[in-house]
Amino acid sequence: ALTADLHIDRKPTSEPLPAARRAALMADPGFGRVFTDHMVSIRWSAGRGWHSAELVPYQPLSIDPANMTLHYGQAIFEGLKAYRWADGSIATFRPWANARRFQASARRLAMPELPEETFLAAIEALVETDREWVPTREEESLYLRPFMFAMENGLGVRPAAEYLFLLIASPAGAYFSGGVQPVSVWLSKEYVRAAPGGTGAAKFAGNYAASLVAQAQAAEQGCDQVVWLDAKERRWIEEMGGMNLYFVYGGGTDGDPTPTIVTPELSGSLLAGVTRDSLLQVARDLGYRTEERRISVEEWQRGNADGTLTEVFACGTAAVITPVGSVKSAAASWTVGDGTAGDITMRLRRALTDIQTGRAEDTHAWMHRL
Ligand code: COI
Numbered sequence: 103a104l105t106a107d108l109h110i111d112r113k114p115t116s117e118p119l120p121a122a123r124r125a126a127l128m129a130d131p132g133f134g135r136v137f138t139d140h141m142v143s144i145r146w147s148a149g150r151g152w153h154s155a156e157l158v159p160y161q162p163l164s165i166d167p168a169n170m171t172l173h174y175g176q177a178i179f180e181g182l183k184a185y186r187w188a189d190g191s192i193a194t195f196r197p198w199a200n201a202r203r204f205q206a207s208a209r210r211l212a213m214p215e216l217p218e219e220t221f222l223a224a225i226e227a228l229v230e231t232d233r234e235w236v237p238t239r240e241e242e243s244l245y246l247r248p249f250m251f252a253m254e255n256g257l258g259v260r261p262a263a264e265y266l267f268l269l270i271a272s273p274a275g276a277y278f279s280g281g282v283q284p285v286s287v288w289l290s291k292e293y294v295r296a297a298p299g300g301t302g303a304a305k306f307a308g309n310y311a312a313s314l315v316a317q318a319q320a321a322e323q324g325c326d327q328v329v330w331l332d333a334k335e336r337r338w339i340e341e342m343g344g345m346n347l348y349f350v351y352g353g354g355t356d357g358d359p360t361p362t363i364v365t366p367e368l369s370g371s372l373l374a375g376v377t378r379d380s381l382l383q384v385a386r387d388l389g390y391r392t393e394e395r396r397i398s399v400e401e402w403q404r405g406n407a408d409g410t411l412t413e414v415f416a417c418g419t420a421a422v423i424t425p426v427g428s429v430k431s432a433a434a435s436w437t438v439g440d441g442t443a444g445d446i447t448m449r450l451r452r453a454l455t456d457i458q459t460g461r462a463e464d465t466h467a468w469m470h471r472l
Contacts, residue, residue, distance in 0.1 A: 108155050108220050110142060110227045116159035118234070128237060131273040133420060134245065138232035138271045142224040145253070146214045148263035155220070157227045160270065168255040170262045177307035178207040179249035181419045182376070183274070184229050184472070186236045186243075187460035193469040194246070195419075195458050197225055199376045204248060207304040212261040213250060221248065222470070224269045229472055237273050240459075245274040245420065251307075277421035278326075282451070284427025284443055285416070287329045287342060288320035289399060291432060295341060295371070297333035302340075302371035310344060317343060325430055327416070331399065332369065338396045339366055342426070345418035346378035349397055350446050351405070352412035361446055362391040369396075377417040377454070383466060384453050390446070399431070406436050413444030423451040 118124075118139045127136045137160050144155040171177050180200045184192050201221035208215045225246060229236070236244040248269045252262030278285065293316035296302020301309055313328065320328040329347070332338040339347060351362040363385050368374050382392050405411025406429075414426040425443040429436050456462035457469070 108144070108152050108217070108223070110144075110223050111156040112227060112231065113156050113158050115140060115157075115231065121234070124234065128235070128273050131237070131242065131275050132279070133274050133277045134247075134272050136273055138228070138235040138244070138273070140228060140231050141271075142228050142267075142269040144216070144220065144224065144267040146265040146267070152214070152216065152220065152267075155224075157231060163266075166255040168257060170252040170254050170256060173257060174252075174259055175308050176211050176213055176262060176265075177249065177251040178204065178211055178213065179247060179305055179307065180204045181305075182225075182246050183243040183419060183458070184225075184236050184246060184271075185459050186238050189460075191460075192229060192233060192236050192472045193458075193460065194225060194229065194472065195470075196376050196380065196468045197222055197470050199379070200248070203305060203374065203376070204250075207306060208250065210301060210304040211306055213252075214265060216250070216267055224248065224267075226472060228269050228271055232271055233472075235271065235273050237275075241455075242273065242275050243458075245272045246270075247272065274420070278424060282424065282443060282448075284425040284438075284441060285326035286324070286428040286430065287327045287426055288323045288325035289429065289431035290316045290319065290328045290330060291336050292316070292319070293328075294333040294336075295330040298369075298371055300333075300371060303368070303373060305373060313343065323430055329429075333371065337398050337400075338369075339399065339402065340369065340372045341366075342416040344373075345416040345421065345424070346373065346375040347426075348378075348381065348415050348417060349402065349405070349411055350413035350415070350444060351410055352444070352446055353410060354391070355410070358391065360389065360391050362393060363446070363450075364393045364395060364397055366397055367394040375418055377419055377422065380454060380468065381417055381423075381450055384450055384457075387465070388449065388453060402429070403434060403436060406438060412439050413447050414438045415444070415447040415450075422455060423447060
């Protein structure tokens with residue numbers, strides 16, 4: 103109860119960056135390179151709960167060398183976007199879903215759960231204050247990065263008794279340079295992203311650290327991205343890099359000509375993407391069939407060879423939808439469809455971004471207007 107109505111103190115703001123300098127930084131923002139004028143900071147202490155919630159100028163932190171995060175890695179994060187609509191207003195996409203997933207990640211890493219209302223209040227405080235940083239151009243948005251880590255100092259291995267939640271924001275263009283271009287993928291049999299009982303379902307910093315060597319291996323193989331297989335059999339497809347995957351049977355399945363889109367079921371070792379979940383609904387709205395089930399490398403290769411599996415794409419908040427154009431493994435390589443972005447892929451992408459940017463009606467109450 104104490105924290106549910108935690109007030110975020112909007113501290114007297116520093117001088118915002120002059121408009122001309124902000125415009126220069128936003129001319130070609132890329133992804134995650136430029137940050138807005140402010141951040142939200144909230145602390146948690148054992149016995150006291152959440153406290154000291156404030157909006158302050160974006161600034162460096164001072165970290166003790168014995169900070170427990172630096173040693174044992176209790177660190178989780180989220181990612182979501184605020185969009186500028188044609189009328190100049192601003193809306194975020196499904197922030198409650200991110201708030202709930204942040205709590206789930208916290209539970210897995212033995213960290214305190216930030217109340218959903220406080221997560222939302224932080225987003226509102228930052229986006230309202232730094233609203234000039236929300237881009238106006240198509241395909242651009244303000245990427246919001248909530249994160250939390252241990253703030254206690256010491257070398258004992260146990261959950262910390264102090265945590266810091268921060269929210270920062272970054273104007274963002276395309277995640278992959280080159281925009282919506284098909285990527286090539288390497289099927290990793292040596293490395294796995296996550297195992298049953300592990301941290302794969304949490305948005306945990308260590309999952310991303312553990313992925314980097316496999317990503318480097320994919321690059322050595324001439325591929326853009328790594329595709330993860332399950333830890334036990336190295337047979338079932340899990341994710342691509344940090345994104346969920348979708349497989350499109352453009353001519354339907356089981357004698358039904360309705361296109362069917364298939365995504366790996368939430369196995370416990372893959373991330374429950376908000377974009378993944380949204381696309382299941384958007385696909386049904388467009389009249390497609392959807393399936394959440396296991397899909398194997400053999401099924402992908404076979405469906406590709408017989409022409410039934412026509413498109414594959416990855417999805418996530420940062421890059422929205424990215425087509426997969428070709429696949430390589432130690433045993434085989436193949437082109438997906440004709441190697442270009444598929445029609446159903448691009449139709450789904452457009453339908454989702456239309457909702458996010460206010461061009462289409464928000465029939466599922468996903469948008470949170472500011
Ligand atoms: C995504 O949005 O797809 C992500 O996984 C975030 C990424 C920048 C770590």
